[in-house]
Amino acid sequence: MVKLKFIIMFIYLTIFTWILVFLLFFDFRKLRTRIRISKFVHQLPGPKRLPILGDLFILFWDEGYLFKKLRQWGKQHAPLYVLSATTLFVSANVTGAEEFEKIASTTKNIKKSPEYFFLNGWLGEGLLTSTGKKWHVRRKILTPAFHFTILQQFISIFNNETRRLVDVLKKETDKPYTNIVPLISQFTLYSITETSMGTALNMENKEDKNYVSAIYQIGNIMLHRIMRPWLYLDALFYNFFPSGRKQLKILKTLHNFTDNIVSKRAENFQKFDIEQENNYNYSNRKKLAFLDLLLNAKITSGIIDDQGIKDEVNTFLFEGHDTTAMSICFTLMLLANHPNYQEMLFQEIVSVLGATNESPDLKNLNELKIMDRFIKESLRLYPSVSFIARTLDEDTLVSGYLLPRKTIVHIHVFDIHRNPKYWSLPEKFDPDRFLPQNCVNRHPFSYVPFSAGPRNCIGQRFAILEIKSVLSGILRNFILEPIDTPDSIVLIPDLVLRTKNAMLKVKFIERQNKCV
Ligand code: HEM
Numbered sequence: 001m002v003k004l005k006f007i008i009m010f011i012y013l014t015i016f017t018w019i020l021v022f023l024l025f026f027d028f029r030k031l032r033t034r035i036r037i038s039k040f041v042h043q044l045p046g047p048k049r050l051p052i053l054g055d056l057f058i059l060f061w062d063e064g065y066l067f068k069k070l071r072q073w074g075k076q077h078a079p080l081y082v083l084s085a086t087t088l089f090v091s092a093n094v095t096g097a098e099e100f101e102k103i104a105s106t107t108k109n110i111k112k113s114p115e116y117f118f119l120n121g122w123l124g125e126g127l128l129t130s131t132g133k134k135w136h137v138r139r140k141i142l143t144p145a146f147h148f149t150i151l152q153q154f155i156s157i158f159n160n161e162t163r164r165l166v167d168v169l170k171k172e173t174d175k176p177y178t179n180i181v182p183l184i185s186q187f188t189l190y191s192i193t194e195t196s197m198g199t200a201l202n203m204e205n206k207e208d209k210n211y212v213s214a215i216y217q218i219g220n221i222m223l224h225r226i227m228r229p230w231l232y233l234d235a236l237f238y239n240f241f242p243s244g245r246k247q248l249k250i251l252k253t254l255h256n257f258t259d260n261i262v263s264k265r266a267e268n269f270q271k272f273d274i275e276q277e278n279n280y281n282y283s284n285r286k287k288l289a290f291l292d293l294l295l296n297a298k299i300t301s302g303i304i305d306d307q308g309i310k311d312e313v314n315t316f317l318f319e320g321h322d323t324t325a326m327s328i329c330f331t332l333m334l335l336a337n338h339p340n341y342q343e344m345l346f347q348e349i350v351s352v353l354g355a356t357n358e359s360p361d362l363k364n365l366n367e368l369k370i371m372d373r374f375i376k377e378s379l380r381l382y383p384s385v386s387f388i389a390r391t392l393d394e395d396t397l398v399s400g401y402l403l404p405r406k407t408i409v410h411i412h413v414f415d416i417h418r419n420p421k422y423w424s425l426p427e428k429f430d431p432d433r434f435l436p437q438n439c440v441n442r443h444p445f446s447y448v449p450f451s452a453g454p455r456n457c458i459g460q461r462f463a464i465l466e467i468k469s470v471l472s473g474i475l476r477n478f479i480l481e482p483i484d485t486p487d488s489i490v491l492i493p494d495l496v497l498r499t500k501n502a503m504l505k506v507k508f509i510e511r512q513n514k515c516v
Contacts, residue, residue, distance in 0.1 A: 034088045037404050041090040044401055046082035047073050054084030059227050063492040064500055070493075074415035080399050083410075085229065091389075091408040092398070095415035097422055097446035102398045103390060103409055104445070104453035110135060113389035113408045118222050119495075121234075121251055124307065126315030127458065138312065139458070141297050141304065145196070145290040146458055151465055152362045153289075154195040158466050159359035161191045162473035169478060169508050177483040177505040180332055184470075185212065185325040191466055192320035196290035197313065198268070199261050211257040214250045215322065216502065219495045221247045258313045262291070262306075269295045290316060316459075318495075323384040324463045326496050328470060329504045330382035331375060333489070334429060335471075336480035336506045341431065345371050346475050346511075353472070365468045373431035375467055379449035381429060381486075386414040386497040388451055413448055414497070422446035429486070481507040 049055050058066055073081060079096020091113075094100050103109050111131045123129050127138050144150070165187045172178040186203060189212060193199045201208045221243050225231045237244035269292055288296055294309045304312075335342050345368075352367045353360060360368075392407045403409065418426040422443055423433070432438060450457035457463070474480075483505035490500040 031088075033404075033406055037407050038084075038088055038090050040402050040404050041082050041092050041407055042084070044080055044082040044092060045077045046084075046093075047077070049084060052087055054086050054090075056085050056229075058083075059085075059229070063223065063227075063494075064490040067491050067493050070412065071415060071418075074412050078415070078419060078421075080401065091410050092401075092403050093410045093412060094398075095412050095419060096399070097416055097419070097443040097448075099398050100411050100416060100448065100452070101443075101445040102396060103392070103411070104451065104455070106394075107454050108393045109390050109396070109409075110455050111391045111393055113391050113410070115226060115389055118225055121247070122218060122254060123315045123318065124311030126311040128315050128319055137303055138308075141293060142290065142312070142458060145288070145293050146462055148362070148461070150289055151461055154191075154462070155360070155362055155365070155465060155469060157194050158191055158469035159473070161187055161194070162359075162470050164190070165470065166473050166477050169474070170510065173478075173508050173510050175507075177507050179503050180329050180506050181325070181499075181502050181504050182212075184328045184332075185215075185321065187470060188321040188325040188328070188466070189317070192317060192324075193261065195462075196316055196320060197261050198265050198289065198291060207257060207260070210253050214253040214257075215318065218247065218250050218254065219322075219498075221250070223492075223494050254314065255310070258310055258317060262310055262313055265291050266295055319457075320459055320462070322496050324466055326384040326498060327375075327379060327382070327463070328467055330384075330497075331378040331467065331471065332474070332480060332506055333482075333484055333504050334378050334381075334486070335374070335475070336482040337485055338429065339479075341370075341374060342475065342480060345374060345471070349472050349476055353476075360469060360472050362465070365465055365472075368468055368472070370431070371468055371471060372464075373434040375464065375471075376434045376447075377429060377431040380417045380423075380433070380447060382491075382497060383413045383417055383449040384496045385449070385451070385457075387412055387493060413451075416446060416448060419446070477511055479509045479511055481509060483507055 047055065050057065058069070061069065073083075074093070074095040077093075077095075079094065079099045081093050081095075082090055083093055084090040094103065112129060116129050119129050125134055127135065127142060130138060165183065168183060169178070172183075190201050193201050203209055203212075224243055225237065225247075231237045231241060231243065238248055291309075291313065294304055294312055297304050298306070298309060335345070348368055348370045352364050388411045390409050390411070392403055392405055392409060395405050396403050396407075417423070420426050423446070445452055450460040450463075484499075484503075489504065492498050492500055
């Protein structure tokens, strides 16, 4: 019975794939390009594939198994291998630092791959998904929003949100364990909306709650879609499939939420600008936070319109909370599993902040060096963006292979971070890898949790300060005991690196020797 179902699914998939190939390639110039790319990329080593269908069978795998299998291929065929979804759709897959450097260090290869198109319905042409001139202009507008004088002001918000989280966690101490994912996601969402958008959220509010749950659902639907080529065409997906109709509903929730944030801020911003008569103004070089910077750019130079602002707000709400949330969750799981480090970090916090209830400032956070190494090692083993992808803009020679222009390249950050060429005993958790003397001679592209090159993460300093603030608050108040362990969790490749069922369990015990 199972076998019959498999055969039917396979025939169905084959027919759909070829319809898709036809629809996408009736332009014969594109077909010629595809054939050329396919010829070159198929010279790379790779797993055994079926004639014509290539590696399409992986679409039948469960996400956890797919994740494991990709790790196995990454090791087997390092640093570069081919995967193909039919003969004409091929990708070059990178697990080596030198190869990633070749691709990411040039200003040419800034175009994202077709996988990112699925995000367009939600994020439009925001900084993550846009390319060319639009991306350059936006990156230039937004870079000052992450200047250290701005970030410095955000720390008091991180501290307030940490206090709110600590109060929530105190109620969890009676329980056998806590699933930290929803609680930490709420913390990072509150932090990004208040710092960058100037809006304080409240989970008692139904719309705020719905927004958080919509973010989870959209991630699941997108992964579901990526794994099913018959859902690729928008017209079919949105009109004929329940998941497409569900996505439209979710997008409405997400967009209503951000539209609201933008219009509220726009009202206040205009009032503020008029009242202050250029006191808080871009042109006299006072620093503006994210959303105000965009509103100001629209008013003063018109280089961004309302839709552009909304696209950026959607992009930053997603990139600015989900990535950091998962990174904090994995770090807490590792702390629970390494009590010796937990104690070292606690002692470091006490020595930097003293035995008071003082909240850390920028200087304090910069002094937390052991914590810094702990976070770096956590991001090495669990990079929340474990996979990035590009479409090459020029023929590029990588590891002796010519990858033609328009080749899709998948960069497996997770595998680069566990490649034994750069990391001895790569599976071992060891923050001392990041002691200054141990970093000498390490390939700069072997550690890339925030990517590298011109399209690196614009929010990386924001993220690190936020993570340090929250860890300081949690470790000052609780001892963490392990429930989940690195061996017990099942990782899945979602929009960000997640665990199966979005669960990560830790036990919280209130500290007796608190530094308050
Ligand atoms: C631990 C937390 C974070 C990690 C691991 C992370 C990682 C990354 C990575 C790997 C990229 C490159 C993605 C690609 O090429 O497709 C990226 C891009 C980006 N990140 Fe982050 N990020 C984090 C936090 C943040 C935060 C807090 C913000 C905003 C406040 C942010 C905003 C962005 C944006 C807008 C981009 C696109 C940049 C561009 O293409 O110019 N990220 N991030």
